[in-house]
């Protein structure tokens with residue numbers, strides 16, 4: 001890999017933090033959690049925890065079937081406008097692959113800490129590896145989560161030293177899953193473009209090489225689950241993200257109309273959420289959505305998020321085809337500057353994209 005490529009992919013730095021899985025294992029039911037994890041804002045309206053809503057469902061088979069496509073694409077457009085979040089069914093990714101990847105992920109996180117630490121982040125500026133992100137000061141409150149993060153596409157940007165060799169099928173399954181998701185992503189982009197009145201080729205060009213990153217999140221249970229947050233409120237700095245719940249434990253919440261609501265997904269459905277890049281390109285017709293993950297007292301929760309971003313050279317601004325003669329709602333910034341701004345501060349709602357609003 002050329003050095004220029006490494007630098008162009010530099011995302012940011014993060015301070016080392018304790019391993020939360022080990023910390024959680026060392027706590028018994030009566031012990032108090034360290035102060036850095038206590039988050040007063042976690043104690044929200046209890047409705048948010050109990051009132052789970054099922055997200056709108058988009059069916060990929062219907063989307064591509066000439067008989068149903070128009071209707072399903074219209075549903076997709078409405079869902080993108082009203083929710084920015086949906087579950088995708090009949091996505092075509094083989095169940096055998098998904099089950100294999102789930103088993104690999106569970107096995108990886110269940111390994112002793114020393115074995116996982118072989119893959120720890122090494123502050124190479126890409127944030128890849130086992131650790132955490134977005135921690136920039138010793139005082140900052142921490143998320144109740146460990147992450148394992150790798151760049152999966154373009155293939156030339158993979159750094160195999162972060163890819164676990166055990167379980168033995170893990171690498172191959174990540175690779176296969178990565179490829180399958182690019183097919184799903186290309187298909188979704190095509191309909192999103194058309195729904196926005198943009199030629200699909202414009203999106204193909206913006207997302208050429210189909211950059212893709214994967215973040216495996218491990219949220220241990222916590223004896224004081226009401227006091228901690230698994231992942232702080234944020235929107236994703238992506239075109240869209242595709243989330244797979246590895247072990248059917250719920251915990252994802254979205255902020256809709258100012259309220260936090262818990263969402264649940266059908267088994268093996270993908271949860272797709274639109275990110276900041278799509279918000280800007282669409283001039284705000286579609287919005288990225290704030291979400292967070294919460295913790296329970298009993299069960300670990302594991303999720304796998306695949307971020308689908310634009311080409312690194314993108315100048316991020318609303319697409320002229322979308323704006324037309326209308327009002328421009330966002331300024332422009334290079335994608336690299338946008339990512340730098342994101343990774344060099346703590347995760348905080350939609351603060352990065354807010355700065356671009358005109």
Ligand SMILES: O=C(O)CCC(=O)C(=O)O
Pocket residue numbers: 215217231236243251252291292293302303305
């Ligand atoms: O685990 C989840 O449900 C959410 C994870 C997430 O939002 C992320 O990794 O960006």
Ligand SMILES: [Fe+2]
Pocket residue numbers: 234235236241291
């Ligand atoms: Fe996210």
